[in-house]
Amino acid sequence: MSCVIGIDLGGSKIALGLVNSRDEIIARRRIDTESDAGLGSVIERIAFEIEALKSLLPAGRRVGAVGVGAPGPVDHISGDLLTLVNLPGISNSPFRRALQERTSLPVALDHDAKVAALGEFHFGAGIGRESMIYIVIGTGVGAAIIYQGRLIYGESNSAGESGHMTVDPNGHRCHCGSRGCLETYTSGPALAKHYAAATGEMISGAEVGRRALAGDENARAILRAAGRALGIAIASLAMTLNIELFVIGGGVVQAGDLLLEAARASLRDYSFPAVSARIQVSASVMGEDAPLLGAAWLARRQLTGGF
Numbered sequence: 001m002s003c004v005i006g007i008d009l010g011g012s013k014i015a016l017g018l019v020n021s022r023d024e025i026i027a028r029r030r031i032d033t034e035s036d037a038g039l040g041s042v043i044e045r046i047a048f049e050i051e052a053l054k055s056l057l058p059a060g061r062r063v064g065a066v067g068v069g070a071p072g073p074v075d076h077i078s079g080d081l082l083t084l085v086n087l088p089g090i091s092n093s094p095f096r097r098a099l100q101e102r103t104s105l106p107v108a109l110d111h112d113a114k115v116a117a118l119g120e121f122h123f124g125a126g127i128g129r130e131s132m133i134y135i136v137i138g139t140g141v142g143a144a145i146i147y148q149g150r151l152i153y154g155e156s157n158s159a160g161e162s163g164h165m166t167v168d169p170n171g172h173r174c175h176c177g178s179r180g181c182l183e184t185y186t187s188g189p190a191l192a193k194h195y196a197a198a199t200g201e202m203i204s205g206a207e208v209g210r211r212a213l214a215g216d217e218n219a220r221a222i223l224r225a226a227g228r229a230l231g232i233a234i235a236s237l238a239m240t241l242n243i244e245l246f247v248i249g250g251g252v253v254q255a256g257d258l259l260l261e262a263a264r265a266s267l268r269d270y271s272f273p274a275v276s277a278r279i280q281v282s283a284s285v286m287g288e289d290a291p292l293l294g295a296a297w298l299a300r301r302q303l304t305g306g307f
């Protein structure tokens with residue numbers, strides 16, 4: 001079985017991992033995205049890194065395919081990037097086709113939350129399970145639903161926009177136009193905003209998490225509120241779909257169990273006891289490797305066909 005390359009295309013960085021047939025990342029590369037330079041430049045620089053990774057393989061071993069996770073809406077069928085707020089320079093572009101033509105390798109592409117979910121499902125917290133919901137909390141909040149081993153896309157490819165589930169109809173206005181979305185409580189920028197409102201001090205969401213761990217009571221209260229909101233969203237998803245494993249990824253889980261404990265407590269208030277008793281809320285066990293291994297899994301599926 002040949003090696004594959006997983007790529008995590010981020011707003012500021014692109015991470016690449018060379019993955020062997022035992023699903024181990026055996027080499028990594030990391031470059032700036034610089035999407036403002038346009039599609040041609042991004043593809044050229046990724047192709048350069050792919051060549052560098054290929055050159056590490058012993059003679060006779062080859063790279064068979066490439067998988068890519070992209071931030072924001074994508075058409076996973078055509079492989080086109082749609083409107084990506086974080087990557088305006090390569091928005092609305094035929095990314096997969098361009099990378100395929102440049103490298104002469106089969107390329108698979110999907111939304112980064114779905115790709116990270118695949119990594120976690122096949123190689124991390126989801127091992128041995130049939131279904132799982134992955135919620136990634138970072139600058140934004142996204143989700144991916146895996147049911148009986150398959151990703152659910154919905155009828156027009158928008159399944160998983162769970163960051164914009166309303167958890168409080170009287171809550172804060174969200175940038176999406178709605179009100180009281182999960183994202184207005186849990187995203188990094190939301191944690192920062194709530195901390196600034198409570199203390200007058202503007203720090204990053206990650207710093208709010210660090211201060212909560214260090215015992216800062218304002219930061220802890222904000223994390224608990226975020227966890228309660230997350231619990232409401234999990235309860236609604238579990239009551240609707242009867243999926244029992246929820247894996248939480250993204251920077252916010254580094255704040256430790258405070259967020260997840262609050263979520264576990266609140267989901268019991270908003271779901272049937274028989275449902276909540278079976279819900280498991282776990283932190284991602286793979287961290288930054290989830291998107292790379294998920295992208296590698298997608299790449300390998302290109303070679304083997306089917307799920």
Ligand SMILES: [Zn+2]
Nearest residue numbers: 164174176181
């Ligand atoms: Zn929203």
